[in-house]
Amino acid sequence: MTMATDLSEAPLPIPPRARKAAGGRPIQWLRANLFSSVPNALITLILAFLLVKAGISFVQWGFANAIWWLPGSDTAACRALRGLGACWAVIPEKYRFILFGTYPFDQQWRPAAVTLIFIALFVISSRRKFWRPTLVVVWIAALVVIGVLMWGGVLGMPYVSQDRWGGLPVTLILATFGLAFGFPLGIVVALGRHSNLPAIRSLCVLYVELIRGVPLISLLFMASVMFPLFMPDGVNIDKLLRAQIAFILYAGAYLAEVVRGGLQAVPRGQYEAADALGLSYWKKHGLVILPQAIRHVIPPLVNTFIAFFKDTSLVLIIGIFDLLTTAKTAIIDPAWQSFSVEVYVFVGLIYFAFCFAMSRYSKGLEAQDAPR
């Protein structure tokens, strides 16, 4: 996944030619880009035909015949239209449950605020001008505020235990905390794998290869089934926290590989120069090597973040209420059972919004960093 982006924007030795007649009159543009030859014209016509046909049936299903609102939960009208029109009425009916799960209804402003804080945190972190040590403080502060809001129990907010959390905040918590702890872990493991101390190196190799060699699901099973076996008597760790630990270990292994790629890209002379200055191991890496190494791998890092964000949906299998699980649960309700496609489309749009934003961002970074 990460390799692809390494290569995708690789500058061509010779700049590609400008499109023929780009920016000319529309007719010229059409001729150059759609009808340049007979086979090309044929492809264009076939594709246009299919596209129009699919577009019409989609508009009919999703808009023209769709039902947007139903009073009460009498879904007979929707069921009569099955296959012909979408029943978007399921969304206004269920969106609170899909977004926030079983969080107490009158307190749902809290997970909503948490979601906004997360988004603000991501937006701030994406700006280059905020990349300075105070950002770490901002992160810690934000994560503390998020914890306070979700749990409550202070400032007049009633306490809400973790097993009532659900929906989008849980997805964001799993992804963000997984990255916030997995990233430092990944850096340490990458350094360990890059070190010349054989015992430490082989330990790091073992960790990375074991985690990367097995599917995430088996790690999650391990977290939900085996974890209690490994704990001393009386220690009972919450299910969400166990899944979170599995995610941190998982993210650590994958991020370690990305960071290692960056370490290898730092020229040998930088290491030697730092040694010549007499810097200690930690100063050498903290001040000289890592800042350069991480700069090299920012686009693949963002791609790993995207993959990781999508992977949090796997907690569905061990029964944690993230966004996908709440969506799947929302349609267990017999009245709305047959409208899962609509719900999946709605949830899909949310996932897509986050991932698409990140992938655009990664493309933008690559374009900025590309040598001119």
Add this chain to the structure above:
Amino acid sequence: MAEDRFISEVEDFCAVTIPTTDRPRRRSLRRSWSRQQISGLIWQIAVIAIAVAVVGFLWSNAVHNLSVRRISTGFAFLGREAGMPIADSWLAYSPKDPYARAFLVGIVNTLRVAVIGVVLATVLGTAIGIARLSSNWLLSRLAAVYVEVLRDLPLLLQLLFWYVLMQGLPAARAAWKPIDGVFLSNRGLVLPFMPVHAANLWVVGAAVLGLGAFYVLRRRLVAQQMRDGQPRRLWPYGLILIVLLPALVSWAVGASWTVTKPELRGFNFVGGLTLAPEYFALLIALVTYTSAFIAEIVRSGIQAVPRGQWDAAAALGLRRGFVLQHIVLPQALRVIIPPMTSQYLNLTKNSSLAVAVGYQDIVSIANTTLNQTGQAIEAIALIMSVFLTISLAISVFMNWYNARIALVEH
């Protein structure tokens, strides 16, 4: 390390010749070196000690907890009766069979999805990657939209979506018939199928043999052509070895080549090959999702081939398709293979999402076993060993292939 030793040896050697006034400086130098060594040693000992302590602590807890719960350790449970129904299996299986057999069925089910998925995803992904570079604006835009949409949605969501669509298909009696003999219904996809007889296997063997012989012959003829520049005719050999030889064997052993078309009897289909909806949904989800990543790899691989190669080929008057196939793709392959390997590994690991739709792959069967017997450690160890073996096999094969195509370079 070797460097350190070298320096200390040099110092020892110097100690004999250098006047005594240099002593203090040398001692400090020696001490600084050994300090680094010692600190390295201490770090290693500390990390190993922590690792051993943590593993030991967890292990002793596990032993204690297992004995409290009266769960025996070890793989003896594999011989016990599984009592687990498996709906979709290529091997003969009944719930009376032991766990070992159930695991074998699970491994075959995983491989069945992974191998077919890898092949289909490669074909589809390559086609879309090339389409993205097409000079046809509409085609390249559509391919870009395909890649972007599929990459930015969780695979599990896509899988559930396909599965729901599959369940929403009409019942067997009202099945869709896109082509004669092909049925698509909520029972899955039913295809015409050729029953396997021993005689047919002989013919397949002959075809494989003919193909192998043709391949060897082709290499030899191409090598000859390289030497003397005389073009040689290939197709007569191909006709004889690949078409006539199997046909002759078929006639000799009297193989029958009747394809059985599935028929609807009552509420289900008889004959033909049935792909269960779980399997079909998983296959579609894995193939489309992975093909989006493969398309990006193929696209960037092709773009990594210098433009001059296209221009030079065009100057020779070669057709675009020929250039792509014989000049650009062989060069692009070297860039494509390593990231492709990791996509194949991803697809194989992602096939474990089967458990979400109830297709019984190795992870799903191990999970059921774990719930039935409580043998958590053994079940997870089995999953891990199966996937590590598959990962290793794919890596070895792809490395071999990578080395092979690298040799083609002059």
